[in-house]
Amino acid sequence: xxxxxxxxxxxxxxxxxxxxxxxxxxxxxxxxxxxxxxxxxxxxxxxxxxxxxxxxxxxxxxxxxxxxxxxxxxxxxxxxxxxxxxxxxxxxxxxxxxxxxxxxxxxxxxxxxxxxxxxxxxxxxxxxxxxxxxxxxxxxxxxxxxxxxxxxxxxxxxxxxxxxxxxxxxxxxxxxxxxxxxxxxxxxxxxxxxxxxxxxxxxxxxxxxxxxxxxxxxxxxxxxxxxxxxxxxxxxxxxxxxxxxxxxxxxxxxxxxxxxxxxxxxxxxxxxxxxxxxxxxxxxxxxxxxxxxxxxxxxxxxxxxxxxxxxxxxxxxxxxxxxx
Amino acid sequence: xxxxxxxxxxxxxxxxxxxxxxxxxxxxxxxxxxxxxxxxxxxxxxxxxxxxxxxxxxxxxxxxxxxxxxxxxxxxxxxxxxxxxxxxxxxxxxxxxxxxxxxxxxxxxxxxxxxxxxxxxxxxxxxxxxxxxxxxxxxxxxxxxxxxxxxxxxxxxxxxxxxxxxxxxxxxxx
Numbered sequence: 431x432x433x434x435x436x437x438x439x440x441x442x443x444x445x446x447x448x449x450x451x452x453x454x455x456x457x458x459x460x461x462x463x464x465x466x467x468x469x470x471x472x473x474x475x476x477x478x479x480x481x482x483x484x485x486x487x488x489x490x491x492x493x494x495x496x497x498x499x500x501x502x503x504x505x506x507x508x509x510x511x512x513x514x515x516x517x518x519x520x521x522x523x524x525x526x527x528x529x530x531x532x533x534x535x536x537x538x539x540x541x542x543x544x545x546x547x548x549x550x551x552x553x554x555x556x557x558x559x560x561x562x563x564x565x566x567x568x569x570x571x572x573x574x575x576x577x578x579x580x581x582x583x584x585x586x587x588x589x590x591x592x593x594x595x596x597x598x599x600x601x602x603x604x605x606x607x608x609x610x611x612x613x614x615x616x617x618x619x620x621x622x623x624x625x626x627x628x629x630x631x632x633x634x635x636x637x638x639x640x641x642x643x644x645x646x647x648x649x650x651x652x653x654x655x656x657x658x659x660x661x662x663x664x665x666x667x668x669x670x671x672x673x674x675x676x677x678x679x680x681x682x683x684x685x686x687x688x689x690x691x692x693x694x695x696x697x698x699x700x701x702x703x704x705x706x707x708x709x710x711x712x713x714x715x716x717x718x719x720x721x722x723x724x725x726x727x728x729x730x731x732x733x734x735x736x737x738x739x740x741x742x743x744x745x746x747x748x749x750x751x752x753x754x
Numbered sequence: 755x756x757x758x759x760x761x762x763x764x765x766x767x768x769x770x771x772x773x774x775x776x777x778x779x780x781x782x783x784x785x786x787x788x789x790x791x792x793x794x795x796x797x798x799x800x801x802x803x804x805x806x807x808x809x810x811x812x813x814x815x816x817x818x819x820x821x822x823x824x825x826x827x828x829x830x831x832x833x834x835x836x837x838x839x840x841x842x843x844x845x846x847x848x849x850x851x852x853x854x855x856x857x858x859x860x861x862x863x864x865x866x867x868x869x870x871x872x873x874x875x876x877x878x879x880x881x882x883x884x885x886x887x888x889x890x891x892x893x894x895x896x897x898x899x900x901x902x903x904x905x906x907x908x909x910x911x912x913x914x915x916x917x918x919x920x921x922x923x924x925x926x927x928x
Binding site: 472473741 | 820821829869871
């Protein structure tokens with residue numbers, strides 16, 4: 431893909447997808463996130479770097495974790511944040527997406543954080559915003575969720591040293607998961623040794639192998655000797671038609687229980703992007719167990735989003751700099 | 755490149771500065787904070803002279819990248835070493851160390867960052883070189899040497915098996 435997320439100097443201007451980004455950039459995001467994560471331990475949990483910038487959270491789809499961590503991240507960078515609630519907005523009165531966008535731009539905003547149920551929405555917005563505005567994709571349809579993927583990579587890096595040595599399994603509803611798509615791209619860009627996807631045939635994309643992953647339909651076989659288990663939520667709201675017999679049967683085959691987790695390496699970590707459905711894709715004892723890093727992922731989301739937002743705004747600054 | 759001060763000359767300055775710090779802070783249990791990168795080198799050198807026991811905690815380091823006032827002009831700083839203050843600053847006497855005091859903007863940024871960690875009892879600014887070109891009302895308390903630098907030149911601390919000061923012509927990279 432032609433990378434319109436980058437400036438001429440190869441810096442992150444928009445963050446729309448992991449696809450097409452190189453390893454050094456992903457590493458820079460994690461390094462910066464590492465730096466920002468220390469800020470939480472201070473009396474003043476803020477740095478002034480985005481003081482005077484206005485960031486709009488444009489959420490056309492429900493979200494708790496992502497929206498609130500984006501909001502906190504922006505505030506910890508000292509930006510002003512406006513949360514745009516679509517259900518009470520003019521869009522519900524018939525205004526088009528572009529009109530809404532141009533109205534918000536007229537308020538001299540600097541960044542849009544966009545979540546939309548249509549794949550490609552963030553990219554569409556990025557194509558139509560003024561040159562000084564950055565767009566961050568906070569999830570578009572079944573396409574991409576790049577900040578989630580990066581916070582997952584950051585979490586993995588905190589626990590495991592070297593990506594090439596790792597075996598990572600992603601379990602569940604891959605078909606509807608923008609998180610899985612972005613994770614697979616990030617994991618392969620970072621050179622992870624083996625990526626496995628585990629799920630029923632009905633929940634795996636037909637072209638799965640082309641993603642460079644090993645496909646398993648048997649969870650026991652797929653979990654053997656993995657270092658990281660990433661569970662996905664069963665996205666019942668995106669399913670059209672009967673893809674699974676019942677939630678109960680799904681849990682029996684693909685739910686992560688203590689017994690199944692024993693097949694992975696003893697020091698394997700368990701991740702989940704949330705929200706979790708206890709007893710559907712993961713047993714409570716595992717979600718709350720010693721190998722779970724699910725709540726850590728939420729914490730890391732703030733630092734990673736701070737990194738991405740500051741990098742995008744920084745690239746804008748450089749682009750706007752006039753020759754002396 | 756011309757050598758402004760040799761390693762021996764720099765070492766002599768550091769000894770004098772350490773003596774001043776000893777006089778001023780003998781009974782105050784101060785905390786030492788260096789500003790990345792040159793300030794950390796100077797702070798480490800001072801620590802080596804004064805001894806670890808003189809200070810109440812390990813050396814703190816500040817990276818003022820996120821406190822600079824030129825972010826909207828030149829964007830992100832490539833430097834990614836994080837700030838690390840391994841102590842609580844509340845009510846403590848801080849010794850803030852930098853290599854060269856020039857415009858005063860770095861010091862301004864460092865003070866702002868320190869106050870986001872808490873409220874120190876005092877901050878003393880220690881610099882190896884105080885040069886002309888101040889743009890803010892900031893001055894150092896303990897100075898190694900005052901230097902007049904001509905236009906088009908700057909003075910830079912180099913660390914290769916010892917600290918040395920060099921004059922450099924301002925190039926595009928600067």
